[in-house]
Amino acid sequence: MTPDRSVDIVAEADTVPLSEYERLMQQLGLVQVQSLDSSIRVDLKYSTTDNFVGVDVYGDLDDAYLQEEPARRLVEAQRLLHERHPDYHLLIYDAARPRQVQWILWDTLQKPEADKPKYVADPRKGSIHNFGAAVDLTIVGADGKPLDMGTGYDHFGILAFPYHEDSLLKSGQLTETQIANRHLLREVMQAAGFSPITSEWWHFDAFSRAEARRRYPIIE
Numbered sequence: 016m017t018p019d020r021s022v023d024i025v026a027e028a029d030t031v032p033l034s035e036y037e038r039l040m041q042q043l044g045l046v047q048v049q050s051l052d053s054s055i056r057v058d059l060k061y062s063t064t065d066n067f068v069g070v071d072v073y074g075d076l077d078d079a080y081l082q083e084e085p086a087r088r089l090v091e092a093q094r095l096l097h098e099r100h101p102d103y104h105l106l107i108y109d110a111a112r113p114r115q116v117q118w119i120l121w122d123t124l125q126k127p128e129a130d131k132p133k134y135v136a137d138p139r140k141g142s143i144h145n146f147g148a149a150v151d152l153t154i155v156g157a158d159g160k161p162l163d164m165g166t167g168y169d170h171f172g173i174l175a176f177p178y179h180e181d182s183l184l185k186s187g188q189l190t191e192t193q194i195a196n197r198h199l200l201r202e203v204m205q206a207a208g209f210s211p212i213t214s215e216w217w218h219f220d221a222f223s224r225a226e227a228r229r230r231y232p233i234i235e
């Protein structure tokens with residue numbers, strides 16, 4: 016009798032161990048975003064060495080987790096994006112983030128102490144990422160590449176500030192296309208219930224920090 020290989024494949028898939036962070040997130044009730052919408056792409060930059068720390072700080076965590084309400088809002092943002100551009104996809108760079116990773120980001124960031132919270136939330140207060148209610152993301156176009164947003168992810172400087180886009184356009188430091196791409200991202204995210212921040216084009220909050228803390232446990 017020919018052995019049924021599909022049974023082996025299922026058994027192997029079932030035995031892939033969850034990472035410690037993943038187990039923690041599932042215990043706290045967070046959901047894997049791609050289980051709600053597999054058209055949303057994920058490339059967790061902190062699970063690679065291609066990040067400002069230069070180290071993979073997530074280990075085996077490769078999936079994006081969020082609390083359920085923020086995850087559902089993200090699915091809505093992807094739906095709105097798809098309505099306007101059927102070939103475009105949201106691409107998540109980071110989602111729920113344990114506070115111990117927040118400390119690594121905070122300690123690595125080379126900025127004066129007073130400026131640090133513009134770029135990395137103070138781990139003593141907790142980032143909204145630490146409650147599973149913030150997401151860092153961009154858009155990939157029909158060619159499968161991220162749209163040009165004028166800077167890369169975690170560019171910690173004025174060029175990444177949504178707040179300064181008008182003057183950056185006037186001075187020629189950002190192009191009309193780059194601004195239009197950022198507007199598209201903000202429009203679909205805001206229409207789905209997220210709020211942008213003034214210093215990072217890629218970061219969006221589903222709730223204020225106070226509301227996130229009221230609703231959810233911090234992921235240590």
Ligand SMILES: C[C@@H](N)C(=O)N[C@H](C)C(=O)O
Binds near residue numbers: 215
């Ligand atoms: C570090 C960066 N990707 C980010 O998410 N910054 C915000 C402000 C945060 O840490 O909450």
Ligand SMILES: [Zn+2]
Binds near residue numbers: 109151217
């Ligand atoms: Zn962020």
